[in-house]
Amino acid sequence: MMKHLFYTSISLVLLGACQQNTTHENSTTSATTQIAPPPVYEMGFNLNEYTLVKDTLKQGDTFGKLLEDNHIGATQIHNIAEATRELISPKNFRVGRPYAFVFSKQKPDMPHSFVYQPNLSEYIVVKLADSLEAYIVQRKITIKERALAGNIENNLSVDAQAIGISQAATYQLGEIFDYTVDFFRLQKGDKFKIIYEERYVDDSICVGIEKVKAAYFEWEGKPFYAFNFTTDSLKGTNGFYDEKGNMMKRMFLQSPLDIFRITSKFGMRFHPVLHRMKGHFGTDYAAPTGTPIRSTAAGTVIEAGFGSGNGNYVKVRHNNTYTTQYLHMSKILAKKGQSVSQGQVIGLVGSTGLATGPHVCYRFWKNGVQVDPLKEKLPDAVPIEESLKASYLNYIAPLKAQLDQLKVSEEKK
Structure with missing residues (x-):
């Protein structure tokens, strides 16, 4: 009996010592081993x-x-x-x-x-x-597609941005249909649709438009489609064409300004500065000082300077047939000999020279003779090359279907 108690006591002591040693080892391991926090990167x-x-x-x-x-x-x-x-x-x-x-x-x-x-x-x-x-x-850039549709209630700028179309995309929408839609004669109920891609940093910060893929405008009951198509992938050449393959761009813009009102047309008039009847061989577009003046067609600047009557002006030769001139600028933004593209800003509206207020006098020559651009029949759109037409029609088919399915205020997430 005594032997049994002795061995039991020894066993308990050894067990306690073993447990104490194990606890000490675990404590040491816990004290010396620390799990590093996960890395958090910024810049x-x-x-x-x-x-x-x-x-x-x-x-x-x-x-x-x-x-x-x-x-x-x-x-x-x-x-x-x-x-x-x-x-x-x-x-x-x-x-x-x-x-x-x-x-x-x-x-x-x-x-x-x-x-x-x-x-x-x-x-x-x-x-x-x-x-x-x-x-x-x-930084990491991701591309997100947006597809939106809306109705005209006020004007394109207000109504497009009200449904979430960015300011930059709204501007491009206006540029696309600048040749087919008179934005000063929009009516309530006219419709517009757009499919475009935006660039995002870190999936959350929008840094601008990647491209507009397709657009639609219904004006005065007539539908107009526009599709962005690359005609030369090596050069990166692209343009907007309608559903039949005709280029949306005409050779000339309808006016040299985005926002304007016509204050004087081509012909005889009583000159507001000279106070006598005088031939007015241009069209006056009134706009606030500093409004960008666009070249109405691609060409080469042949004159850029100052004249006592013209004020600051720029003259552009477009080809052997057509030349345009832009007068009374507050600032010239083009140089003689410079090549300019259609829609490129070449100056700012002002009132230099013989002018009573800020405006641009737009002059237009055909075969060396000044003519009224508002009455002139200008060259039509250029169709897509025949060799590209089949691939173009195949490319736009799903985009057209997507536009047709878009309803007002519907957005592709």
Whole structure:
């Protein structure tokens, strides 16, 4: 009996010692083994290892001043400026743009890197520690399709943006149908539809339109379709064509301004400055000072300057038949000899020369003779090449079906 009690006591002591030893080992393991937090990256830096001190550029800020404020010496600032002048310059270092100094948590006294974001789609990293290095990082871009339809209740700009079409897409919608729809004669009930792609940064921040794929306008009961088709993939040439393959663009825009009212037409009139009857061989389009003036067709600038009567003006030769001129500009934005595309802004509305108020006098020559562009029968649209027509019709078939199925306020998510 005594032997049994002795062995039992020994067993309990050993068991207790074993349990104490196990507990001690577990405690040691728990104390020495720590699970590292998962990495969290911002602008390419792991926030577990680095601290970002963020701010925005203010009036008077320069790259050199920001570096100096962070205790970087003059010699190093000079070397940094020389190495980064292709990436960071006064032209793209603009007030309001975000920047950050990056500090290593192991060496928090001096900045490890400088990060500047000139636009939403990219940022510039300048590594300041160890060896100097500068590079551009493109943020993740995703493309999202939007498909929207609406009715005219007020005007295209207000009604399109009211249903969620972006301002940029609304502008393009107007440009697409600039040759077929008179936007000053829209009526309630006219319909519009658009399918376009937008670029997003990090799936949440919209950074603009990728492209408009297709559009539709119903004006005065007539349907107009437009499809964006690439005619030369190597050159990236594309254009908008209707459902039959005719180009939406005409050779000439209907007017040199987006927003205007005609105040004087082609012909004889009483001159408001000279106070006498005088031939007026142009069309006056009134608009606020600074309104962009567009070249109504592609061509070459043959004159750009100032005349006592014309004020600041630009003259464009389009081909051997047609020439146009734009008078009374507040500012000229084209140079003699420059090639301009249709719709390109060549100046701003003003009242220079013989003018009583801000407007553009639009003059039009055909075979060297000034004519009234509002009465002139201008060249029709150019059809798509016959060799591309079959592939074009095949390409637009699903897009047309998608447009036809769109209902007002319906959006493709």
